[in-house]
Structure formats: structure tokens, C-alpha cells
Amino acid sequence: MNIRKLISLWIFTVSTVVAILGFWALATRMDVEYWMFFVALTLISASYYLSGIYHHMTEKDMNGVFMLFYASIVLMVAAFSFYLPEILDMRQWEINARIPNFFFYSLSMLFLGIFSSYLSFRPFYNFKKEGAQMGAYYMLYITMIFTLIPLFVILFNIVYRGAGGITWEFLTEDIISMGERGGVYPAILGTLALILVTAVIVLPLGVGTAIYLAEYARKGLAVRVIRTAVNILQGTPSIVHGLFGYAFFVLILFDGQKCLLAGALTLAILTLPIVIRSAEEALNAVPGDLRDASLALGASKWQTIKKVVLPPSLPGILTGTVLGLGRAAGETAPIMFTAVYFSGAGTPSSLLRPIQALPYHLLSLYRLIGYRDVDLQAWATALLLLIIVLGVNVSAIIIREKYRQRF
Amino acid sequence: MISRRAKDKMVHYTFFGIATVSVLIIFFIFIFLFVEAYPAIQRFGSELLSRDWNVARNQFGLLPAIFGSVLVAVGALVVAVPLGLGAAIYLSEIAPNRIRVLLKPFIELLAGIPSIVYGFIGAILLGRFLYDTFGMRGTNSFLAGILVLGVMALPIIVSMSDDSLKAVPKDLKDASLALGATKWQTIRKVTIPAAISGISSAVIMGMGRAIGETMAVMLIIGSVMRIPVPFFDIFESGNTLTALIAVQMGEAHGIIINVLFTAGIMLFTIVAVMSIISDILQKRTTDKFEGKR
Amino acid sequence: MFEKFKELLKEEMRCERKELPKGIKMQVESFNLWYGKTQAIKSVNMDLKENKITAIIGPSGCGKSTLIRGLNRMNDTISSVKTEGKVWLDGFNIYDSTTDCVDVRRQVGMVFQKPNPFPFSIADNIYYGCEVNGMKVEKDEVVERCLKQSALWDEVKDRLDENALSLSGGQQQRLCIARALATEPEVILMDEPCSALDPIATAKIEDLIDELKNHYTVVIVTHNMQQAARVSDYTAYMYLGELIEFGDTTQIFENPQENSTEKYITGRFG
Numbered sequence: 001m002n003i004r005k006l007i008s009l010w011i012f013t014v015s016t017v018v019a020i021l022g023f024w025a026l027a028t029r030m031d032v033e034y035w036m037f038f039v040a041l042t043l044i045s046a047s048y049y050l051s052g053i054y055h056h057m058t059e060k061d062m063n064g065v066f067m068l069f070y071a072s073i074v075l076m077v078a079a080f081s082f083y084l085p086e087i088l089d090m091r092q093w094e095i096n097a098r099i100p101n102f103f104f105y106s107l108s109m110l111f112l113g114i115f116s117s118y119l120s121f122r123p124f125y126n127f128k129k130e131g132a133q134m135g136a137y138y139m140l141y142i143t144m145i146f147t148l149i150p151l152f153v154i155l156f157n158i159v160y161r162g163a164g165g166i167t168w169e170f171l172t173e174d175i176i177s178m179g180e181r182g183g184v185y186p187a188i189l190g191t192l193a194l195i196l197v198t199a200v201i202v203l204p205l206g207v208g209t210a211i212y213l214a215e216y217a218r219k220g221l222a223v224r225v226i227r228t229a230v231n232i233l234q235g236t237p238s239i240v241h242g243l244f245g246y247a248f249f250v251l252i253l254f255d256g257q258k259c260l261l262a263g264a265l266t267l268a269i270l271t272l273p274i275v276i277r278s279a280e281e282a283l284n285a286v287p288g289d290l291r292d293a294s295l296a297l298g299a300s301k302w303q304t305i306k307k308v309v310l311p312p313s314l315p316g317i318l319t320g321t322v323l324g325l326g327r328a329a330g331e332t333a334p335i336m337f338t339a340v341y342f343s344g345a346g347t348p349s350s351l352l353r354p355i356q357a358l359p360y361h362l363l364s365l366y367r368l369i370g371y372r373d374v375d376l377q378a379w380a381t382a383l384l385l386l387i388i389v390l391g392v393n394v395s396a397i398i399i400r401e402k403y404r405q406r407f
Numbered sequence: 408m409i410s411r412r413a414k415d416k417m418v419h420y421t422f423f424g425i426a427t428v429s430v431l432i433i434f435f436i437f438i439f440l441f442v443e444a445y446p447a448i449q450r451f452g453s454e455l456l457s458r459d460w461n462v463a464r465n466q467f468g469l470l471p472a473i474f475g476s477v478l479v480a481v482g483a484l485v486v487a488v489p490l491g492l493g494a495a496i497y498l499s500e501i502a503p504n505r506i507r508v509l510l511k512p513f514i515e516l517l518a519g520i521p522s523i524v525y526g527f528i529g530a531i532l533l534g535r536f537l538y539d540t541f542g543m544r545g546t547n548s549f550l551a552g553i554l555v556l557g558v559m560a561l562p563i564i565v566s567m568s569d570d571s572l573k574a575v576p577k578d579l580k581d582a583s584l585a586l587g588a589t590k591w592q593t594i595r596k597v598t599i600p601a602a603i604s605g606i607s608s609a610v611i612m613g614m615g616r617a618i619g620e621t622m623a624v625m626l627i628i629g630s631v632m633r634i635p636v637p638f639f640d641i642f643e644s645g646n647t648l649t650a651l652i653a654v655q656m657g658e659a660h661g662i663i664i665n666v667l668f669t670a671g672i673m674l675f676t677i678v679a680v681m682s683i684i685s686d687i688l689q690k691r692t693t694d695k696f697e698g699k700r
Numbered sequence: 701m702f703e704k705f706k707e708l709l710k711e712e713m714r715c716e717r718k719e720l721p722k723g724i725k726m727q728v729e730s731f732n733l734w735y736g737k738t739q740a741i742k743s744v745n746m747d748l749k750e751n752k753i754t755a756i757i758g759p760s761g762c763g764k765s766t767l768i769r770g771l772n773r774m775n776d777t778i779s780s781v782k783t784e785g786k787v788w789l790d791g792f793n794i795y796d797s798t799t800d801c802v803d804v805r806r807q808v809g810m811v812f813q814k815p816n817p818f819p820f821s822i823a824d825n826i827y828y829g830c831e832v833n834g835m836k837v838e839k840d841e842v843v844e845r846c847l848k849q850s851a852l853w854d855e856v857k858d859r860l861d862e863n864a865l866s867l868s869g870g871q872q873q874r875l876c877i878a879r880a881l882a883t884e885p886e887v888i889l890m891d892e893p894c895s896a897l898d899p900i901a902t903a904k905i906e907d908l909i910d911e912l913k914n915h916y917t918v919v920i921v922t923h924n925m926q927q928a929a930r931v932s933d934y935t936a937y938m939y940l941g942e943l944i945e946f947g948d949t950t951q952i953f954e955n956p957q958e959n960s961t962e963k964y965i966t967g968r969f970g
Contacts, residue, residue: 029540087542090642096635097642098542129802129834133591137501143493144502144510147565150558151517154528205432208425216422226426228683229433232675235612235682237619239649240671244436246656247443247664269436272429300411302418323519330521333621333649337656359523359622366527366626382524393519397512503779578816582876585774587806587883588832596832601819 007054008124011047012117018044019113025106034082037105041078044116045071051123063127070119074112081105114142158383165380175343175356179365179374184381186347190260190355191388193348194339195329197264198271199321205268206275207317213276214283215305234273239333241270246337254352261351263339270334271324278320282313315403319396326392330385332359358385437675444672447665455669460632462655467666469648471632473673476618476647478638479552479628483617486557488610491564495609498565499572500594511569518562526623529555534627547629547644555623560613567612571605571689572598608685615681618649619674625650648674717791725750725887725917726771731785733763733770735778740766742941743785748887753909753918755932755949757925759964763941764921765813768889771919772808773801789887806833809880810889814896815872817864817879822847822856825864825875829883842882849915850878851908870901874908881916888912890920894927906931925965929953937961 018040025032048071056064084101091098118135125131169183176182217223245266254262286309294304335357342364345354362385365378447455447467457468494514498507533554534546541550575598583593599606629644632651648670655667720727726748733741740763748754756764766775773794775781786793794804806829817825823843830837843860847853852874856867864875873893880888890909894902909931912918922928928935928949935952937945937960945952945961956962 029536094636095640095642096543096548100540100542103540128800129589129592130800133589136591136595140493140497140501143490144497147490147494147514147561148510150561151513153532154520154524157528157532158524205425205429208422209429212422212426216419217426226430226433228686229430229437231682231686232679233433233436235615235619235678237621237649237674237678239619239621239652240440240675243652243656243667243671244439247668248439269432272432276429300415302415303411326519330519330523332521332523333653336653359521362523362527363622363626366530369531378527382527385521386524389521390516390519393516397515576816578812578814579818581774581777581812582816582818582879583828583832584777585772585805585810585812586829586832586879587802588828589802592832596828597818 003054004051004058004126005124007047007051008120011044011051011120012124014043014047015113015116015120017113018109019111019117022106022109022111022113025102026110030102030106031100032102032105032109034101034105037081037109038078040109041074041112044112045074045078047071048074048116048119051120055123059126061127063122067123074116077108077112081108114139155386158379158386161376162379162381162383165376166383170377170380174346178343178368178372179361179377180372183377184356184358184361184384186345187356187358187361187381188384188388189347190340190345190357191329191359193260193355194263194267194335194357195325197260197351198267198328199325201264201268202271202275202324203321206272206321207279210276210279210283210317211305214280215301215309230273230276233269234277237333238270238331241266242334242337244269245334250338257352258337258339258341258354259350259352260339260348260355263335263355263357264351266334266338267328267331270331271321271328274324274327275317275321278323279313279317282316282320283309285316286313315399319400322392322396322399326389326396329392330359330389332363336360336363358388440668440672440675443665444668445665447662447669450662451666455666458634462663465662467663469651469666469670469673471634472646472648472651472670474634474638475549475628475645476649476674476677478549478641478645479556479624479647480614480617482549482553482641483556483560484610484614486553487560487564487613487617490557491561491609491613492568492606494561494565495568495572495606496594496599499569500590500598511566514562514565517558518566521622522559522620523622523626525555525559526626529623530626541642543642545629545644547627547631549628549635549641549643549645552624552628552647553641555627556617556620559620559623560617563616564609564613567609568602568606571602571609574605575601604688604691608688611681611685611688615678615685618647618681619678621649621653625653630654716793716796718788718793720788720791721747723750724748725790727788728767728771729786729788731767731770731787732783733766733775734782736780740941741770744938744943746936746943746946748917748919749934750917751913751915752933753913753920753931754934754936755928756919756921756936756938757923757928757964758938760923762938764938765891767938768891768919768921769810771887771889772805772810774805774810776801806883807885808887808889809883809885811873811876811880811891811893813892815869815876817867817872817875819863819865821861822864822867822875823860826879826882829879833883835883846878846881849881849911850874851904851911852878868901870897870904873897873901873905877905877908877912885916887917887919890918892921892923895923902927925953937964939964 021040048067052064052067052071055067081104084104086101088099118139121135121138122131125134171183172185173183174186213223213226245262249262249265250256250258290308291304294308339355340357340360341354342361343356345356348355358381362378362381365374365381368374369378451467455467455469458470459466459468460471498510502510529551534551537543537548537551538546579597579601580593583597624647628647628650630646630650631644632646635643635645652667652670655663659667724747728744728746730743730745731741732739732743744767756768758764769775770783771787783795787795789807792799818828826843826846827839830842844853847856852871855871864872867875894905897905906927909918909920920932932949934947935949936943937952939960945956945958952961953965956965
């Protein structure tokens with residue numbers, strides 16, 4: 001048995017347990033007592049003292065001193081935290097918070113725990129290069145886990161709280177008594193109608209523009225300016241699109257009347273840059289040699305595009321379009337002033353009539369929470385919206401993976 | 408029967424026509440925004456940059472909203488950049504292939520969740536959690552906005568940084584390994600510096616998303632037009648440009664609409680500058696590996 | 701589970717040792733290598749003599765690049781690779797479980813097919829190896845020594861801070877050689893170092909290789925038989941993962957023992 005490695009492993013275990021406890025206490029707002037915190041940190045500190053002394057006895061270099069130093073810092077943090085008041089009232093410095101001491105305890109358990117387990121890789125590999133590497137890898141695993149945690153929290157909560165609300169009635173009825181009963185049938189149809197009309201508007205426009213840019217336009221200043229403009233439009237916040245849609249489509253074109261068409265036009269402008277860019281990327285991925293080969297065989301330019309360029313780039317174009325439409329389906333800001341009502345619009349019947357849509361339905365229900373009993377309906381709407389949007393995205397990813405072309 | 412040549416010409420002009428329409432629409436939007444914002448700029452001028460907002464008294468100072476937008480965006484980056492970069496390095500350099508193909512689409516899904524859902528969950532769960540933990544005056548706060556926007560910016564940062572790390576040629580990594588560097592030294596000293604423009608571009612795009620986000624922020628930040636005192640008091644509620652537009656547009660009429668367009672122009676300008684910088688950075692990455700300086 | 705745990709805590713064992721005959725720097729002993737299920741190297745035995753140049757020739761896909769990458773464990777970077785057998789370097793087996801492959805790569809430098817300088821300055825490129833290995837050396841001295849050794853000093857001494865990618869292809873390749881020299885290796889492996897270069901740059905590199913053999917043991921993989929004949933002292937001919945013939949370069953080219961070697965050298969296939 002190698003005692004150095006055994007001690008390091010012990011440090012790692014203790015620190016990780018402390019970190020997990022700290023995280024758990026933080027998430028559940030557990031009232032961590034001072035003595036628990038003190039014991040946890042003293043354990044880590046003692047392990048580091050042990051490791052440092054052993055290292056100093058066997059190797060006699062500065063690394064042992066370094067570990068003793070770190071152990072002392074941990075011990076000092078543990079000791080000085082004794083002076084934390086039960087509730088730190090930040091209002092004395094005009095900051096609007098009263099932070100309880102257990103928050104500090106669990107937070108420092110989390111961070112010191114992670115950092116101590118990170119450092120324990122160094123003595124394990126006897127302060128060689130490999131120790132730094134494994135420590136770094138460990139930290140990267142941790143960041144990966146913390147990146148995934150919010151996703152799981154979101155998905156878990158929506159499914160757990162929303163699944164009970166998805167009933168036959170919910171899917172097939174209109175809103176009854178401000179959303180306390182009834183369902184979202186018109187809103188589902190409204191969202192679908194919105195996507196459909198948007199697709200009809202944006203597909204020819206976006207793909208046509210992309211074909212022109214990728215195949216016909218000479219690469220010069222004009223194309224660079226257009227491309228920059230497309231990029232900027234893509235980055236423009238969706239609320240600005242909503243603002244434009246309201247001021248132009250609703251107020252000027254449709255005389256103050258919210259309607260399906262105004263919403264779809266706004267969403268079309270929102271998705272246009274996504275479609276143009278992804279279609280152009282897909283077209284540019286087809287190598288130039290193929291075009292040259294086809295042209296050299298006497299095909300015309302249009303024949304070349306139709307028979308050689310479009311078929312392999314079609315999956316890419318489709319993926320981009322579907323992703324764009326998926327985003328449009330979940331957007332609220334562009335439609336809330338151009339197309340939707342919370343209730344009373346009914347199932348979509350005409351392009352010039354307002355509709356109901358799922359994202360706006362969720363927003364309206366959220367605003368009613370606390371006044372009316374709509375919690376379950378709201379969670380169910382969130383779940384349904386998530387299923388629809390993620391379903392669209394998943395199908396786009398499947399298209400991409402299945403028909404991926406390699407040149 | 409039309410000749411093949413004539414048909415070719417016709418198709419060419421059709422596509423030219425479509426492209427022209429698209430381009431005209433895009434530029435029309437840009438121009439329309441400026442035209443609609445102009446009356447407010449003309450009437451209020453530099454008052455629009457003051458800190459006083461009072462609709463009843465016709466005071467339209469946008470400074471609190473600008474401040475809020477910047478604060479939440481910077482805060483979101485503080486949350487998202489360390490996590491996102493770590494995850495991207497893990498995915499592109501360390502993760503075994505089967506874990507990578509599992510996690511990458513998962514992270515992309517995170518980007519697909521509609522912002523209203525983020526806002527809903529953030530307001531109900533996170534807002535409540537922070538309220539209980541920190542004993543604040545209300546459930547709305549900058550802190551909640553920062554945390555939610557940080558999570559929303561994560562997928563962009565992870566996915567774009569991962570792409571640019573993956574784009575570093577294997578030759579370079581091999582050269583470093585062959586000189587006796589460990590994998591981690593290679594990542595730290597060769598792969599990350601080589602991908603740094605792509606990574607910065609990812610960070611900028613993440614910030615762009617944070618600044619442009621509307622629904623989530625609107626539900627959790629509180630829509631109070633006030634700069635907190637002291638300014639780093641993230642436990643206060645506040646407002647952002649996007650939330651301001653979303654909240655005010657409902658009952659807006661007359662000059663307020665023009666003021667909101669001015670706010671739109673500001674957002675638009677910030678995002679435009681960021682997207683241009685990001686493009687330049689990405690072009691620099693490609694140039695670097697093609698041997699140009 | 702418990703076995704793995706014990707393995708983790710095991711005391712470091714002393715590495716297995718073997719005295720190599722005098723004048724032999726590296727010895728490959730029944731070396732096998734698989735990519736997944738395909739065997740790419742089939743029990744190769746070979747002695748590499750100190751301060752000599754050994755060339756490995758053979759048709760494309762015969763495993764010569766794989767073999768040379770096996771000599772400094774660069775194949776470890778590909779996860780599907782499995783190896784068997786031993787490679788002795790100065791009496792230590794570089795495939796021993798206790799050997800650190802990162803250490804091996806410091807002692808056995810490598811130059812790749814395509815010039816691959818880092819997108820840093822010329823000086824930083826050379827100093828990189830010293831930096832990652834924690835060698836306590838004066839940066840200016842190392843840079844000057846290595847650039848002089850690789851006959852690049854006069855061409856670049858005024859622009860050491862420029863990006864290495866601004867050099868021409870041939871200069872870049874000599875910079876890569878200089879970079880490999882900085883970690884004070886004992887053996888230098890070259891994987892078709894001239895395949896991406898024009899004839900003039902190639903000639904310069906060949907001169908350089910001839911210089912290097914005074915201080916280092918050089919192994920070079922090449923698909924160019926004239927080059928092998930020009931620069932090497934010993935030549936190995938590989939075919940389909942097997943070492944067909946190994947011997948003095950003049951003997952291999954003038955009097956090959958194996959039928960297949962003769963066919964390849966006279967250009968009848970490959």
C-alpha cells in the first residue's frame with residue numbers, strides 16, 4: 001500500500017462528501033448549524049495537515065509546506081466563521097438582503113469542498129505534471145455537471161408539475177372561467193396555424209435569397225453588406241421585431257386590428273435570417289468541383305443547381321428552416337402585440353382574425369397565478385409548449401443526423 | 408418551348424428578384440425603426456439618457472433600463488462563461504465520443520426551450536427561492552435575472568466554443584504532445600490560445616442573447632424604472648430595455664411609442680456592434696489556420 | 701472493483717531493465733499494433749543504431765508511419781489503438797506500465813509530415829517544449845542554439861517575435877525540427893518530413909538531417925526511395941505491416957535479399 005495515495009484518496013472522499021452536503025444544504029435551504037460546518041471543515045483541514053506532514057517526512061520539499069499552509073487557511077475560515085451573526089443584515093449598507101449564516105456555511109462547504117478535492121490530485125500524483133492534469137479534468141467534469149443541473153431542474157419540474165394537468169379536456173376544450181378549467185385547444189391550433197403561415201411566407205423568400213447569394217451573386221461588397229445586415233437582423237432582440245410588427249403591420253397595414261397574418265409576418269421576419277444563413281451554409285458545403293464537373297458536361301447553371309447542388313444540401317436547408325420555425329413557435333414577444341388574445345379568439349378561421357397561442361397563454365396564466373386557481377393549467381401549458389418546441393427541434397436534429405452528407 | 412439559355416436567364420432573374428425583396432425588407436425594417444424613433448429623439452434629445460422616468464409627467468429617461476440591461480448581461484456572463492467554457496473544453500477535448508454525442512444535442516435542446524418557459528420557472532421557483540433565502544423585499548430581483556439569463560446564455564457559449572475548439576487542427580495538438588506536453592498542457596497552451604477568437608465570439612453571442620432576452624427578464628426583474636443604490640445591489644428589482652418595451656407597449660400611444668422605438672434602436676445598435684465584432688473574430692480564426700497573419 | 705482500487709493505490713514498481721548491446725539506441729522487440737480489430741503492425745523486430753540514420757520505406761499503408769509513431773507512443777492519442785511487445789530505449793521499456801508516455805516523448809522528438817508550427821512567435825515555438833517540461837533554461841540561449849542547429853538562424857534572427865506562420869513551408873519545417881531539438885531529445889523521428897516541400901527546401905532538410913546525426917539518432921519514414929538512399933545509413937523495408945528486410949542501405953538498394961524488396965525498389969509496384 002502506498003500511504004501517500006491512501007491519504008490523498010481520503011482527502012478526496014472527505015472533500016467531495018462535504019461539497020455534496022454543502023450543495024444539498026444550499027438547494028434545500030437547510031439550516032446548517034455552526035458545529036456541522038466546523039466539523040466538516042476541520043476534517044478537511046486535518047486531512048491536509050496529515051498529508052502535508054507525511055509529505056514533509058518523506059520528500060522534504062516545499063510542497064509539504066504548501067499543503068500545511070492550505071490546511072491552515074481552511075481551519076482559519078472555519079474558526080472565524082464563528083463570528084458570523086445569525087442573520088447578516090445587509091440593509092445597514094443599503095443592500096436589500098438579509099443573509100442568514102447557514103447560507104454562508106453551505107456555500108463555503110460547497111466551494112471549499114470542491115477546491116479541496118481538486119487540490120488532492122496533486123499529492124496523489126506526488127506533485128507531478130499528471131496531478132495538475134487530473135485536477136484540471138476533475139474541475140472540467142464539475143463544470144459539465146453544473147451546466148447540466150439547470151436543464152434537469154427545469155425538465156424535472158415541468159414534467160413533474162405539469163403532467164397531471166394534461167388531460168383530454170385540457171387538449172380539446174377552450175378556456176373556461178379564466179383558465180381555471182377547460183383547456184388550450186384553440187391555442188394549440190393557433191400556434192400551429194402561426195407556424196404554418198410563417199413557413200409559407202419565409203420558405204420561398206429565405207431559400208430563394210440563399211440560392212441567389214450562394215450561387216449567383218458575385219462575391220463583392222454588396223454581398224458582404226447583405227450578409228452583415230442578415231446577421232444583424234438575426235441578432236436583433238425578438239421584442240424589437242414585435243415592436244416593428246405592432247407599429248407597421250398592426251397600426252399601419254391592418255388598421256389597429258391584431259391578426260394571424262400580422263403575427264405570421266412578424267415571425268417570418270424573425271426567422272428569415274435563420275433560414276437564409278442555414279440554407280446558404282448548406283449550399284456552400286457542396287464543393288465547387290461538383291458544380292464545375294456538371295457545367296463541364298454541358299449542363300446549364302440552373303440544371304446544375306437543380307440536379308447537383310440542391311439534392312445534397314436539402315437536408316441542411318430543411319434542418320435550418322425547421323429549427324427557425326421551432327424558435328418561432330416558442331416566441332411570445334413578437335406575437336403578443338400583433339396576433340394574440342388570451343381568450344375569446346376561438347379556433348383560427350381567417351388570416352385577418354386574431355388567434356390564441358400557447359406561449360401567450362402561458363404568460364396570461366402566469367399573470368393570473370395568485371388571483372385564480374390556474375397553477376396546474378399553467379404548468380401543463382408549459383409542458384405542452386416544451387413538448388411541441390422540443391419535438392420540432394428533435395426532428396430537425398434527426399433530419400440532420402440521418403441525411404448528413406460528407407464530401 | 409423556350410431555349411435552355413433563356414430559361415437559365417429567367418431563373419437567374421427570379422432569384423435576383425426574391426433576393427432583392429428580402430434585402431429590401433431587411434433594410435426597410437432598419438429604416439422604419441429610425442424613422443419611428445426620430446420624433447422622440449427630436450423632442451427629448453439628451454433627456455432620453457437621463458435617469459427620470461415618469462409617464463404622467465412626460466419624463467422618458469431610459470438610463471435605468473440601459474443600466475439594467477448592461478448589469479444583467481454582464482452578470483449573466485460571470486455565471487455562464489466559467490461554466491460554459493469548462494463544459495465546452497470537457498466536451499471537445501476530454502469526453503469519450505459516446506458521451507459527447509449524447510450531451511451535445513442535449514445542450515442544444517437547452518437552447519431550444521422557449522424563453523417564456525424560462526421566465527415562468529424562474530419567476531415561480533427561483534424568485535421564490537431567492538426571496539426565502541435572502542429575505543428580500545419582493546420576489547423580483549436583478550439576481551434572479553442574472554441567474555436565469557446565465558443559464559440561457561450557457562448553451563450558446565458551450566456550443567460555439569466547442570465548435571471553435573474542435574476546429575483547432577489535430578496537427579497542432581500532436582506537435583505539442585510530441586514535445587512531451589501532457590494533454591492538459593496542450594489544451595491550456597495550444598488549443599485554447601488557438602481557438603481564442605472563436606471563444607470570444609461565443610462569449611459575445613452569449614452576451615447578445617442575454618441583452619436581447621425579453622420574456623424571461625420581464626417576468627423576473629420587476630419592471631421598476633430605477634437604478635439601485637448602491638448600483639451593485641443585485642437584490643433590488645429593476646428594468647431592462649427589452650422588458651421596458653414589452654411592458655409599456657400594451658398601453659402605449661402617441662409619443663411613448665416613439666420613445667420605445669428609441670429603446671429598440673439602442674438594443675439594435677448594441678447587438679449590431681456585437682455581431683460585427685463576433686464576425687470579425689470568427690474570420691480571424693479561419694485566417695489563422697490558413698496561414699495568413 | 702476492489703482489485704481496481706488496489707491497483708490505484710499500488711506502490712510504484714521499478715521499471716523492467718535490459719542492457720542493450722553497445723551502439724544500439726533503441727530496440728523494437730516483437731511489436732504488434734491494432735487499430736480496433738485490424739492489425740497494422742505484425743511482430744516487428746528492429747535495432748536502431750546510435751548516431752545513425754535509419755530510413756523506413758514501403759508502399760502507402762504498409763504501416764511505416766504507424767510504426768514510427770509507436771516509437772514515442774504518439775499512437776496513445778488514438779483511443780482504439782492496442783499494442784503488444786516492447787520498445788527499449790537505453791535499457792528502459794517505453795511501453796512498461798510504469799513508464800510515463802509524456803516523459804518518453806520528451807526524450808524521443810518527432811517531426812511531422814506537414815509543417816505544423818504553433819500560431820505563436822518563432823521564439824515561443826522553440827521555447828514551448830522547455831516550458832511544458834519545466835526545464836530551467838535561458839530562453840534566448842535555447843532559441844539560438846536550436847535555430848543554429850537547424851540552419852535557420854541566419855534567416856530568422858531579426859524576426860524572432862514574428863508569427864511562425866509567416867515563414868515559408870521549408871522554413872516552417874526546419875522550425876519544427878528546431879522545436880523538437882529544444883527538449884534535448886536523444887532520438888528524432890521524422891514522418892515523411894519533406895513530402896509537402898519543394899525540391900530546394902527538401903535538399904536543405906536533407907543536409908540538415910545529415911548534420912543532426914552527429915548528435916542524435918534519427919529515424920526517417922519516406923516514400924521517396926532516392927531520399928532513403930541519399931540520407932540513410934540503414935534501411936528497413938515494410939510491407940503490409942511486416943518488416944520484410946532490414947539492413948545496410950547500400951546492401952538493401954544494391955543487393956536486396958527478398959524478392960518483394962527488389963520489386964519495390966526497382967519500381968515494379970508500390
